[in-house]
Amino acid sequence: MTQSFGKVGVLYGGHSAEREVSLMSGQGVYDALRSKGVDAHLFDTGVHTLADLAAQKFDRVFIALHGRYGEDGTLQGALEMLGIPYTGSGVMASSVAMDKVMTKRIWIQKGLPTPAFELLDSDANLTGLDQRLGLPFIMKPQHEGSTVGFSKIDHVEQIPAGYALAARFDHVLAERFIKGRELTVPVLGVGEGARALPVIEIVAPGGNYDFEHKYISNDTQYFCPADLPEALSLEIREITRQAFLALNCEGWARADFMLDDENRPWLLEINTSPGMTSHSLVPMAAKAEGISYADLCVQILSMASLKVRAVARLEK
Template sequence: MSENFGRVGVLYGGCSAEREVSLMSGQGVHAALTSVGIDAHLFDPGKQSLVDLANAGFDRVFIALHGRYGEDGTLQGALELLQLPYTGSGPLASSLAMDKIMTKRVWLEQNLPTPGFAILTESSDLDEVVAAIGLPLIIKPPHEGSTLGVTKVGKLEELSAAYRLAARYDAEILAERFISGRELTVPVLGKGKSARALPIVEIVAPQGNYDYEHKYVSNDTQYVCPAKLDTALTREIMTLAERAYVALGCEGWGRADFMLDADDRPWLLEMNTSPGMTSHSLVPMGAKAAGMSYVDLCVTILASASCKVLAPPAA
């Protein structure tokens, strides 16, 4: 197997606010790949330069980075310039999916269901925002993941503090209508017409609070996979996940997050183009339910590594 893939770099760590999660993801991926004889090596762009990456002699890389400078298209653009095949989506899809506001705009243009929203800045009239969206609502920095800077706002007087927290991460902030219901996520593998959703995972967090602690640290959160939904609704949600993934131009792998309201209407929240691969992570759960081991999942993703932008013609 090592002969098929050559020398493989597992990019992990990085310099985003999600560095600690990425370190865990990368270590898991590295252990999985080496367990089947792949010549895999950990590489931390947070401590090593692009020059080091160019000189590392990798034949392809597995991106296990989360957040800025790893999942947002910037690194993908550098890898295109280096002509170094990599896992996951290309620069444009990565950039779009990392920006929750642009993601929602694309989905709305494609008639995909996503909660109503407004964009907050320092000059926003918060009364107008509440009047337009209603309460409760969710305040998010649009370029972060792992629930960093996210607040549920139930009263107008809580909105200013929630905005200030989110503004630590971004200049423009997403205010989104809160959907009460069941929290679901759907892993997706492939590209274009070959994209296929894996079994749906339902997340049952204490008091519905799926924050950083309940994602990565505690064992209090329960996961149900496949989610207990009727056949027609399951197919509807999986199809929506595939459509949402393709609409953004994603490829390789990803994960679509949903809320299912009390009327069993699914609402798309966001798309992750480099999802977590830790012991608590959701894509491996969906893969396991589809009969794919963690190792098989890592190898399948690695096999899809490619450059997405056409190389310039030779001089």
């Protein structure tokens, strides 16, 4: 029997460029929790206010938001102030993980493998970028996900357009392109008890794993567990766990990798509120370990907590 969680809010929708994905994720989580007898209620943060959220008197919430104002620490801070336990990482970890540049800087400091990069806050540094990073390279916004504003630059002539596309959303991250196999690894848990789930390999048509091939098309192939030597699979899973711990993440996340032609894994980014749609990868990896979608949602919900309790303790 599912433990009692009280009144649970499933926070979805929001204001970010990933709103449509979040609507799908939240609906899936809501249906799953209801199927397990959880008193779940959908709450669209893109429509309702924080005052509305406080008035609902949720006992805890499942954050099914992606991108800014849901995955970046802002909502987490509000929930801390309201005293509502929530799923996933805390304020600082959410904020850092959403910032691809800060994430990479921490991983580099920890000795974890991630491709060379440059942060472009204007178009002044575009000259010679192809020589510094090599061609091809990637351009993407510093704080977006789901390949929003993403470009692969194969020729020098594409640089201005790639920069302009990413700059519509944010400062621009230019990153060395790693040719090879695309992998992703979910992780569940808290602290040293966190564990990486099986590695998934993604094979998109033409190697183009864009928004269409992530969430809409059925042409993308997924292999879970990925066909890798056992030692390499264990290595990648441990790198994922270390990447998760380095940012002080909590509850769940999903790290994205490229595996180059010499079987060297390269961390690209980590998502602290991964997709939970019918095409999503965390449920796929969980299923490979015998965890159903509904049970996965309950497990994530069971780890919901407030990350700051000191003031409340002192007042008592």
